[in-house]
Amino acid sequence: MRALxxxxxxxxxxxxxxxxxxxxxxxxxxxxxxxxxGEVTRYEAARVSYDDADGLRIVxxxxxxxxxxxxxxxxxxxEELGGRVCQFERAVLDGTDIGGPDPFLTExxxxxxxxxxxxxxxxxxxxxxxxxxxxxxVTDDDPLGRIALTGDYSPSVRRAIDGxxxxxxxxxxxxxxxIEHEGAYYTVxxxxxxxxxxGGSFCASSGEGFCEAADAxxxxxxxxxxxxxxxxxxxxxxxxxxxxxx
Numbered sequence: 001m002r003a004l005x006x007x008x009x010x011x012x013x014x015x016x017x018x019x020x021x022x023x024x025x026x027x028x029x030x031x032x033x034x035x036x037x038g039e040v041t042r043y044e045a046a047r048v049s050y051d052d053a054d055g056l057r058i059v060x061x062x063x064x065x066x067x068x069x070x071x072x073x074x075x076x077x078x079e080e081l082g083g084r085v086c087q088f089e090r091a092v093l094d095g096t097d098i099g100g101p102d103p104f105l106t107e108x109x110x111x112x113x114x115x116x117x118x119x120x121x122x123x124x125x126x127x128x129x130x131x132x133x134x135x136x137x138v139t140d141d142d143p144l145g146r147i148a149l150t151g152d153y154s155p156s157v158r159r160a161i162d163g164x165x166x167x168x169x170x171x172x173x174x175x176x177x178x179i180e181h182e183g184a185y186y187t188v189x190x191x192x193x194x195x196x197x198x199g200g201s202f203c204a205s206s207g208e209g210f211c212e213a214a215d216a217x218x219x220x221x222x223x224x225x226x227x228x229x230x231x232x233x234x235x236x237x238x239x240x241x242x243x244x245x246x
Contacts, residue, residue: 032169032225040214042167042192042205045160048072048178048185050144055117061186062163072187073178075147076119077110089113092133093120111147112138119143148180160188167217 045061056076058067078086093115113120113135120135140146153161157174160166161181172188179186192205194214203211 032221035218035222036196037198038196038218039170040167040194040196040217041169041171041190042165042210042214043156043160043172043175043188044165044191045157045163045186045188046070046072048144048187050119052118056114056119058187061161062165070187070189071176073147073176075111075178077113078115086113089120089135090115093135112143144178144185145180148178148185149174150180153179153181157188161186165191167213 046067047059047061049057049059051057056069056072058069058072059065060067078089093113111121113122115135119138121138123134123136125132125134153174154172156166156168157172157179158181161179171190174188175190176187179188192203192210194201194203194205194211196218203214205211
């Protein structure tokens with residue numbers, strides 16, 4: 001402590017030293033202590049486009065290679081065929097007469113339905129037997145712009161858009177949401193994850209060293225945080241000793 005105290009320059013104002021000491025002690029920029037329960041997720045971005053000829057196209061940002069169709073946004077239903085969730089929509093598309101006072105729920109879960117490489121909008125037609133559900137092909141020049149998020153994104157999201165593989169704690173707020181950036185559309189996809197708990201850990205990954213990288217991230221971030229807090233505490237104590245009690 002005496003050695004640390006002797007190295008504090010007398011020319012530095014005490015008020016400035018106090019600010020530095022407190023900043024190190026409660027530094028909000030450090031990633032935090034991560035022990036016990038928690039989760040590390042790997043994210044990668046894909047560029048999304050749509051046209052009448054090719055339908056939805058998803059291209060990996062880093063490699064430029066096409067990716068298989070995934071759930072790119074909650075506002076697009078039925079990208080992945082199969083199961084019961086889209087039976088109603090397929091019946092409507094096949095021409096089944098489905099009528100009633102409100103054939104499509106007013107609080108629909110999505111804006112578009114995607115079948116056979118085509119985006120459809122939910123509509124209703126009036127006929128002799130009342131209102132009938134219908135699906136009409138989308139004719140907008142920019143249909144993805146209607147549902148994409150815009151605004152300022154977190155540094156992790158921007159890094160993913162730039163082609164980096166990103167490791168974060170928990171989940172990104174834009175996961176599986178279409179986002180717009182500089183006139184292009186992207187979706188940020190979780191590609192691996194590791195959960196930690198009292199009974200051990202579970203890693204879901206296709207390899208490529210993610211499970212080890214998740215462990216290293218938690219260890220490095222924890223040591224960085226503890227080191228910042230320890231240094232801040234030591235400097236605060238040394239500064240107090242040098243200044244002396246009032």
